[in-house]
Amino acid sequence: MPQDDNFAHRPWLDPDKDPFIKIRSVSKRFGDFTAVDNVDLDIYKGELFCLLGGSGCGKSTLLRMLAGFETPSSGELFIDGEKINDIPAYARPVNMMFQSYALFPHMTVEKNIAYGLQRDGVAKAEIKDRVSDMIKLVQLNDLAKRKPNQLSGGQCQRVALARALIKQPKVLLLDEPLAALDKRLREQTQYELMNLQDQLGITFVVVTHDQEEAMTLSTRIAVMDKGKFVQTGTPTEIYETPDSRFVANFIGSANIFQGHVVESDRDRVVVRSVRDDNLLFYIDHGSDLQVNAKVWVAIRPEKVRISTTPHAEARSNQLAGIVHDIGYLGRLSNYKIKLDNGKMIDVTHPNQTRPKSGEHLADWDEKVYLSWEPSSAVVLTQ
Amino acid sequence: MAIDIGRKLQDRWKSLLVAVPFFWLLLFFLIPFVIVFKISLAESLIASPPFSSLLTWGEEGELKIRLLIENYAYLFDDDLYVRAYLNSVKVAFISTVICLLIGYPMAYGIARANPTRRKILLILIILPFWTSFLLRVYSWMGILADQGTLNNFLIWLGLIDEPIRMLYTQFAVYLGIVYSYLPFMILPLYANIEKLDWSLLEAAADLGAKPISTFFTVTVPMTIPGIIAGSLLVFIPATGEYVIPDLLGGGNSLMIGKVLYNEFNSNHDWPVASAVAIALLILLVLPMMLYQRYQSKQLQA
Numbered sequence: 061m062p063q064d065d066n067f068a069h070r071p072w073l074d075p076d077k078d079p080f081i082k083i084r085s086v087s088k089r090f091g092d093f094t095a096v097d098n099v100d101l102d103i104y105k106g107e108l109f110c111l112l113g114g115s116g117c118g119k120s121t122l123l124r125m126l127a128g129f130e131t132p133s134s135g136e137l138f139i140d141g142e143k144i145n146d147i148p149a150y151a152r153p154v155n156m157m158f159q160s161y162a163l164f165p166h167m168t169v170e171k172n173i174a175y176g177l178q179r180d181g182v183a184k185a186e187i188k189d190r191v192s193d194m195i196k197l198v199q200l201n202d203l204a205k206r207k208p209n210q211l212s213g214g215q216c217q218r219v220a221l222a223r224a225l226i227k228q229p230k231v232l233l234l235d236e237p238l239a240a241l242d243k244r245l246r247e248q249t250q251y252e253l254m255n256l257q258d259q260l261g262i263t264f265v266v267v268t269h270d271q272e273e274a275m276t277l278s279t280r281i282a283v284m285d286k287g288k289f290v291q292t293g294t295p296t297e298i299y300e301t302p303d304s305r306f307v308a309n310f311i312g313s314a315n316i317f318q319g320h321v322v323e324s325d326r327d328r329v330v331v332r333s334v335r336d337d338n339l340l341f342y343i344d345h346g347s348d349l350q351v352n353a354k355v356w357v358a359i360r361p362e363k364v365r366i367s368t369t370p371h372a373e374a375r376s377n378q379l380a381g382i383v384h385d386i387g388y389l390g391r392l393s394n395y396k397i398k399l400d401n402g403k404m405i406d407v408t409h410p411n412q413t414r415p416k417s418g419e420h421l422a423d424w425d426e427k428v429y430l431s432w433e434p435s436s437a438v439v440l441t442q
Numbered sequence: 443m444a445i446d447i448g449r450k451l452q453d454r455w456k457s458l459l460v461a462v463p464f465f466w467l468l469l470f471f472l473i474p475f476v477i478v479f480k481i482s483l484a485e486s487l488i489a490s491p492p493f494s495s496l497l498t499w500g501e502e503g504e505l506k507i508r509l510l511i512e513n514y515a516y517l518f519d520d521d522l523y524v525r526a527y528l529n530s531v532k533v534a535f536i537s538t539v540i541c542l543l544i545g546y547p548m549a550y551g552i553a554r555a556n557p558t559r560r561k562i563l564l565i566l567i568i569l570p571f572w573t574s575f576l577l578r579v580y581s582w583m584g585i586l587a588d589q590g591t592l593n594n595f596l597i598w599l600g601l602i603d604e605p606i607r608m609l610y611t612q613f614a615v616y617l618g619i620v621y622s623y624l625p626f627m628i629l630p631l632y633a634n635i636e637k638l639d640w641s642l643l644e645a646a647a648d649l650g651a652k653p654i655s656t657f658f659t660v661t662v663p664m665t666i667p668g669i670i671a672g673s674l675l676v677f678i679p680a681t682g683e684y685v686i687p688d689l690l691g692g693g694n695s696l697m698i699g700k701v702l703y704n705e706f707n708s709n710h711d712w713p714v715a716s717a718v719a720i721a722l723l724i725l726l727v728l729p730m731m732l733y734q735r736y737q738s739k740q741l742q743a
Contacts, residue, residue, distance in 0.1 A: 129644050149647040162645035166663045175659075176649035223649065
């Protein structure tokens with residue numbers, strides 16, 4: 061694959077590329093509460109960027125600052141090279157899709173979508189054409205004359221999207237775009253949203269608390285906590301190499317062991333468990349950690365192998381325990397294993413074959429053996 | 443079985459609960475209305491009561507009913523009544539518009555204020571009701587009189603050399619009506635604006651609407667119910683207003699409430715006074731019915 065093409069899909073790796081949205085040392089304080097705490101962020105043109113975090117982490121405040129509904133207490137915001145701090149919301153080259161959709165209840169679907177163009181004084185004939193094109197794009201053909209209270213949740217979502225897209229903004233801000241939809245519709249809409257973004261090439265900034273949604277949608281994710289970015293990266297980076305216990309637990313779930321470094325090399329780290337002196341963890345990613353440093357080892361439940369028979373040969377990263385609980389989810393089962401030292405471990409096992417006579421791989425209170433590859437675990441320092 | 447009886451009891455309770463207000467309206471609204479309507483069809487007499495009876499027994503024991511529409515015809519004969527009606531509607535309409543122009547920003551300000559301040563502002567709106575309405579109008583007489591507080595103050599400031607005539611003018615009537623009925627405009631408007639979804643205003647701004655444009659394309663259409671409710675609450679009592687034009691307008695204001703008062707108390711012509719009252723009622727019920735039709739049409743659409 062040529063280098064240029066590589067950058068086309070990963071513009072953040074291109075050192076020559078100028079970021080489209082620049083957030084520089086931005087803080088927002090409400091009284092003595094700091095909602096956003098001195099953050100920096102670069103978002104590139106054509107990205108579908110997710111701000112992910114729990115409620116009250118500051119993600120919505122950051123989005124509202126980009127939209128112009130909140131003024132930063134300090135710091136600077138740039139879009140396409142232009143500083144937007146002092147530009148009022150109505151003059152910014154961004155549009156927002158609200159969590160509640162905020163459709164005008166006294167206007168028809170058509171009028172809602174045309175609203176933005178009318179404010180800009182676009183000629184009537186052009187408005188008519190663009191509105192009907194947009195209605196086709198979001199597949200609302202028969203609903204143009206309806207009022208919002210005659211639409212379903214999914215239809216409202218499309219109107220809100222169409223209304224925000226019709227002005228062809230430089231950036232589309234989406235506040236929990238799928239939160240109000242039911243699960244099935246949410247999955248379907250996720251893919252539609254991605255296709256639309258691909259088709260129009262508009263930069264999307266999405267705020268969500270749903271990690272699955274963030275994983276499927278985004279080019280990159282910024283995980284937020286207490287007004288700060290904890291980690292920024294592609295979905296794969298964030299999931300496979302979290303750099304803190306917070307991220308490891310927030311995105312998916314993880315088994316976390318506390319320990320001390322006993323050996324640290326360029327391509328290998330060995331960690332001794334705090335709970336159990338005989339327990340050593342081997343991790344094959346190198347680090348510049350000092351011996352004896354306090355660290356945590358994280359391993360994802362689906363990366364742990366489970367077996368009812370002991371391993372034939374002595375290998376690294378082996379544990380034994382008793383099945384404490386089984387959660388059968390159909391396509392996979394969650395096992396809670398109680399280790400000999402008392403710690404609980406989550407293991408996810410795909411049900412690749414149909415169990416005979418409804419039995420599970422292991423039964424309650426059965427002795428099981430766990431293991432994982434040195435490449436599967438990560439060492440965390442915080 | 444037990445459930446059936448329970449349901450029947452519940453149904454009975456329901457009808458009883460509905461019957462109470464119906465009975466109240468029947469006793470204190472419908473019956474007096476019928477009596478007034480009856481008087482309006484009678485003939486004026488110098489007697490007690492000062493009107494003829496509609497039903498009389500003839501010499502042969504037959505029942506005679508005598509209805510006069512003369513009183514209504516009289517309302518059109520003498521242009522005093524028509525002029526008074528039109529003037530009342532004009533005064534009430536202009537007052538309503540002024541109340542709306544003053545009341546809307548006030549209601550908006552209260553709805554957007556922080557919760558503590560909002561409570562204080564609302565109490566300030568309601569506070570005047572704790573003083574008698576009559577007393578408040580009287581105090582305006584003291585303020586507006588030639589030797590009143592306002593004139594004395596302006597002379598003291600040196601802005602004017604001799605008193606401006608304010609009391610017993612049309613201006614004083616408007617002032618009195620706007621002052622007295624402003625809370626009736628503000629309160630329904632406040633209730634409406636307070637429920638307004640602010641994210642709609644943000645959405646409008648986001649789509650490029652300047653504040654003034656947001657106000658006329660979103661805020662006003664969303665608060666039409668409050669505007670109509672407030673306007674009716676001001677317009678209807680203002681049309682029939684008697685005290686304010688009498689005390690502040692003196693002989694210079696011709697309003698239907700005052701004409702009605704004069705028919706009763708100066709002329710002792712109860713039937714004509716009743717006819718004036720009925721005509722006034724019809725005049726006021728008409729806009730309300732139109733509004734209701736508009737509303738039910740809105741709901742169906």
